Amino acid sequence: MRSPFDSEQEAFRFVIVLILALAAIVLAVAFGPAWLAYVVVALVPAGVAVHATRLRMRSLRGLELPVKMAPPHVGGADERRVLIVANDALAEESLLAELGRLAAEPQTHVLLLAPAVISSAARLTGALSGPMEEARARVRTALERVGHERVVGGEITEAPPLEAIEDAFATFTPDEVIVATGWEEGAGGLEPQLAGHVRDRFAVPVRHLVFAPGSEAREPSLDTERRYRDESGELAAKRFGLKALAGAGIVAAVLMSSVALIHSSEKTEARAASRQAAEQIAALPPVARSVALAVHPEFKPGPEGEKHDAFTVTEFSVRAGQPQQLRIDNYDTVPHSITSPGAGVNIVVMPGIHTYTLEVKTPGHYLWFCTFACDEWAMEHTGYMSGYITVS
Amino acid sequence: MTTTGSTPRERPVSLKPQPWRWNHPRVLVEHPDEKLGMEIASGLRYAGYAVAICPGPRGHARCPLTGPAGCAPAHDADLVVSSLALGDDSAREILHELRTRYPQTPLLVEVPSDADAELRALLDGCHLLSAPATADQVVLAVQRVAGAPGDGDEAPGA
Numbered sequence: 001m002r003s004p005f006d007s008e009q010e011a012f013r014f015v016i017v018l019i020l021a022l023a024a025i026v027l028a029v030a031f032g033p034a035w036l037a038y039v040v041v042a043l044v045p046a047g048v049a050v051h052a053t054r055l056r057m058r059s060l061r062g063l064e065l066p067v068k069m070a071p072p073h074v075g076g077a078d079e080r081r082v083l084i085v086a087n088d089a090l091a092e093e094s095l096l097a098e099l100g101r102l103a104a105e106p107q108t109h110v111l112l113l114a115p116a117v118i119s120s121a122a123r124l125t126g127a128l129s130g131p132m133e134e135a136r137a138r139v140r141t142a143l144e145r146v147g148h149e150r151v152v153g154g155e156i157t158e159a160p161p162l163e164a165i166e167d168a169f170a171t172f173t174p175d176e177v178i179v180a181t182g183w184e185e186g187a188g189g190l191e192p193q194l195a196g197h198v199r200d201r202f203a204v205p206v207r208h209l210v211f212a213p214g215s216e217a218r219e220p221s222l223d224t225e226r227r228y229r230d231e232s233g234e235l236a237a238k239r240f241g242l243k244a245l246a247g248a249g250i251v252a253a254v255l256m257s258s259v260a261l262i263h264s265s266e267k268t269e270a271r272a273a274s275r276q277a278a279e280q281i282a283a284l285p286p287v288a289r290s291v292a293l294a295v296h297p298e299f300k301p302g303p304e305g306e307k308h309d310a311f312t313v314t315e316f317s318v319r320a321g322q323p324q325q326l327r328i329d330n331y332d333t334v335p336h337s338i339t340s341p342g343a344g345v346n347i348v349v350m351p352g353i354h355t356y357t358l359e360v361k362t363p364g365h366y367l368w369f370c371t372f373a374c375d376e377w378a379m380e381h382t383g384y385m386s387g388y389i390t391v392s
Numbered sequence: 393m394t395t396t397g398s399t400p401r402e403r404p405v406s407l408k409p410q411p412w413r414w415n416h417p418r419v420l421v422e423h424p425d426e427k428l429g430m431e432i433a434s435g436l437r438y439a440g441y442a443v444a445i446c447p448g449p450r451g452h453a454r455c456p457l458t459g460p461a462g463c464a465p466a467h468d469a470d471l472v473v474s475s476l477a478l479g480d481d482s483a484r485e486i487l488h489e490l491r492t493r494y495p496q497t498p499l500l501v502e503v504p505s506d507a508d509a510e511l512r513a514l515l516d517g518c519h520l521l522s523a524p525a526t527a528d529q530v531v532l533a534v535q536r537v538a539g540a541p542g543d544g545d546e547a548p549g550a
Contacts (some may be wrong), residue, residue: 203433
């Protein structure tokens with residue numbers, strides 16, 4: 001397979017950019033917000049796709065150029081070098097006869113090139129040995145049949161036929177090319193469209209010999225060659241379409257995997273946060289949803305032995321933002337209060353039994369006291385007409 | 393060189409395609425007639441030149457030489473032979489681009505005897521050849537302009 005890159009440096013740059021892009025995805029997924037991860041995941045495959053398309057278009061432009069090229073002739077003016085490209089046609093007697101005839105001509109050198117016919121699936125899986133061995137056996141048999149060891153050489157290659165021919169032009173420098181194929185593309189055979197491609201690309205005479213099994217070689221008519229050319233265009237378009245489809249599938253798979261990765265990461269984070277919150281809540285002291293208490297005048301003895309006004313409960317524990325019901329029985333004939341400016345609480349406790357709601361938004365430890373004039377000493381001492389609200 | 397004998401050898405796969413795979417001297421021939429172009433190519437090859445034959449804009453929707461992509465064979469050519477019909481505007485545009493982009497590259501142009509003043513001005517500094525020229529005449533003119541390929545040139549594909 002030929003690299004789509006112009007140079008090793010270009011390929012190296014592409015690999016570096018790809019690694020950096022993948023690192024950007026991983027970093028965005030691991031540390032960035034979800035939207036950034038989505039943006040990076042969308043941009044990276046898009047960038048890779050654009051780059052691949054540019055490489056492909058450059059390659060297509062190269063193929064579309066109507067320029068034919070050829071190397072200088074090598075050897076004396078009377079020498080002739082003939083490249084024969086064949087695979088399954090090597091089994092045909094008429095081709096072997098033509099090969100023998102050429103080899104017998106003076107000052108003629110012949111190279112028999114057999115590109116192994118390898119399917120895309122075999123290239124993908126690396127199962128090249130079978131087709132290569134077939135091509136090797138065919139060339140060996142042909143060379144043994146023809147003889148003329150001094151002027152005939154044989155080569156097999158795993159490269160696509162056109163690329164193999166291009167390479168042969170760089171080393172063998174043929175003055176003429178003979179492409180031997182079947183009438184139609186078949187298993188194990190070279191495409192009949194190959195001859196047209198060689199004519200389009202190289203500025204040397206190209207003969208196309210077509211074989212039907214067991215019969216003489218013929219050269220296709222202009223109409224047939226035109227049909228091959230049209231079919232070749234359709235075939236190339238079909239192959240490009242299939243490759244584009246496969247590429248789109250790969251990009252979609254990468255995108256879906258990345259999105260799944262991000263979602264999985266988000267879910268993991270959410271689960272961890274939820275677990276942490278649950279643990280924190282479990283660690284908090286328990287709070288009651290409702291508390292019953294009373295206010296009694298001259299109820300609780302102070303340190304000096306006298307009895308003072310007092311709430312029977314002066315320490316309240318609540319959850320931030322969660323209301324707690326206070327059922328207060330005020331035995332006094334005047335109102336009292338639970339007032340805490342820091343907690344934003346001011347509950348006026350009327351005589352008799354009433355229910356009140358204690359709710360604080362912000363966690364903290366807040367002092368409360370009664371603001372109604374009653375027992376002055378008790379109003380200044382916690383545990384009597386003062387106390388604390390603990391909000392967790 | 394080819395390997396002879398009854399044992400086929402395995403051809404290594406090239407990983408680095410280039411427009412010109414052969415060393416100097418390289419001649420790009422722009423000729424609208426395919427048959428005559430191939431004759432010129434053959435003559436130049438046997439004279440020791442690597443050749444590229446282009447049919448000109450007729451064989452292509454728009455010559456890449458006149459676009460941003462440029463033309464790789466023209467870029468690396470040591471000599472350009474233009475046998476395009478210069479009565480055509482696109483042929484003159486190509487000639488102009490060649491003069492502008494590659495002022496150091498010798499340009500051998502087949503010129504009709506009735507060239508107008510504008511064309512003569514465009515051809516100033518070019519090597520001229522009377523149109524129509526045969527393949528042998530083109531080869532001789534190339535040898536006159538570029539010189540015969542020297543012994544110092546590297547082997548093809550080296």
